[in-house]
Amino acid sequence: MDTSIPLPLLGGLAPDQFMRRHWQKKPLLVRAAVPGLRPLLGRTELFGLAARDDVESRLVQARGGRWQLRRGPLTRRALPPLSQPDWTLLVQGVDLHDDRAHALLQQFRFVPDARLDDLMISFATDGGGVGPHFDSYDVCLLQAEGRRRWRIGRQRDLTLHEGLPLKILANFEPEEEYLLEPGDMLYLPPRYAHDGIAEGECQTYSIGFRAPQRGELAQELLQRLADDARDSAGEALYRDAGHAPTATPGAIPAELVAFAREALAAALKDPGALERTLGEYLTEPKPQVWFEGGRAPRRLDSVVLDRRTRMMHDARHVFVNGESWRAAGADARLMRRLADRRALTAQDLAGASEGALELLRSWCEAGWLHENGG
Ligand code: SIN
Ligand code: CO
Numbered sequence: 001m002d003t004s005i006p007l008p009l010l011g012g013l014a015p016d017q018f019m020r021r022h023w024q025k026k027p028l029l030v031r032a033a034v035p036g037l038r039p040l041l042g043r044t045e046l047f048g049l050a051a052r053d054d055v056e057s058r059l060v061q062a063r064g065g066r067w068q069l070r071r072g073p074l075t076r077r078a079l080p081p082l083s084q085p086d087w088t089l090l091v092q093g094v095d096l097h098d099d100r101a102h103a104l105l106q107q108f109r110f111v112p113d114a115r116l117d118d119l120m121i122s123f124a125t126d127g128g129g130v131g132p133h134f135d136s137y138d139v140c141l142l143q144a145e146g147r148r149r150w151r152i153g154r155q156r157d158l159t160l161h162e163g164l165p166l167k168i169l170a171n172f173e174p175e176e177e178y179l180l181e182p183g184d185m186l187y188l189p190p191r192y193a194h195d196g197i198a199e200g201e202c203q204t205y206s207i208g209f210r211a212p213q214r215g216e217l218a219q220e221l222l223q224r225l226a227d228d229a230r231d232s233a234g235e236a237l238y239r240d241a242g243h244a245p246t247a248t249p250g251a252i253p254a255e256l257v258a259f260a261r262e263a264l265a266a267a268l269k270d271p272g273a274l275e276r277t278l279g280e281y282l283t284e285p286k287p288q289v290w291f292e293g294g295r296a297p298r299r300l301d302s303v304v305l306d307r308r309t310r311m312m313h314d315a316r317h318v319f320v321n322g323e324s325w326r327a328a329g330a331d332a333r334l335m336r337r338l339a340d341r342r343a344l345t346a347q348d349l350a351g352a353s354e355g356a357l358e359l360l361r362s363w364c365e366a367g368w369l370h371e372n373g374g
Pocket of ligand 2: 133134135139194
């Protein structure tokens with residue numbers, strides 16, 4: 001993607017400008033971001049997804065002024081009638097289950113895959129909404145059907161109502177109001193307060209982003225690095241030849257503390273290990289994702305990643321679905337191309353080494369990669 005080309009999706013801004021001016025900083029309202037957008041899934045299809053146990057869904061209702069939340073799977077009978085106002089069905093990760101939703105999410109790949117989360121669809125009857133709140137992550141709210149009135153504000157007071165099943169701001173102070181029509185989009189940076197209320201039957205698509213939390217990331221990486229620590233730190237025993245006798249036997253020797261520090265430093269020394277572990281972690285498939293094994297094609301003409309496959313790269317590795325490979329030279333260039341474009345053409349594959357083709361075939365067998373059009 002040429003990130004200097006203006007996009008209707010960003011209201012005529014190029015991704016370069018959007019990232020500089022708005023990303024993580026300030027909202028952007030885009031009229032006709034996706035001109036002529038029609039819902040990708042009809043409501044019956046959406047209700048079908050909500051009933052599945054490998055799909056995360058929630059039903060939110062405000063009944064008699066009281067907020068209620070019910071977690072899926074939600075059969076059609078668990079949903080209120082369409083004639084009843086004020087309810088919302090939220091279906092998470094639709095891009096994992098539907099190629100059209102996956103394709104829509106691809107338009108946002110001017111943000112790295114490591115930061116792109118999922119496409120959530122919310123269906124609401126008239127008056128439906130999830131209340132005034134803020135999210136921890138950036139979000140693009142794309143109106144797909146009907147209309148939704150958004151009120152938004154910078155909100156200093158982040159106090160929440162107590163005792164509710166949802167995070168609802170106690171003292172929401174909206175500053176701006178927009179009525180979104182199909183195709184319109186509202187970008188909000190993290191922690192920007194918002195409240196969207198459906199005017200008539202309505203579908204809104206939330207393009208969600210993710211950001212690792214520092215402490216959680218440290219815990220995750222350390223846990224993974226711990227598995228390799230025995231090998232990288234070695235088997236040397238602590239030695240204290242010549243140590244003077246102690247009069248304070250309860251005290252831990254300073255040399256032993258230093259030995260522990262060295263052991264840890266040795267386990268963390270290899271920068272490659274950290275990078276590898278990070279890539280494996282970032283490409284780990286979501287918990288509800290299963291791949292059905294595929295057929296390994298004899299000839300590879302052109303290939304496309306499965307919509308559920310997470311693939312990334314760094315200078316020395318390629319990562320696919322939680323696994324890593326060292327790659328260099330032409331093979332690395334080919335694999336990086338696959339990660340960036342999510343597909344390889346016959347031309348790309350023409351000069352591929354036997355090793356690279358073998359790897360691609362094994363990914364086809366795992367169901368991570370498919371023959372394009374096959
Ligand atoms: C919704 O679309 O109803 C909720 C999305 C959000 O506020 O983040
Ligand atoms: Co929100």
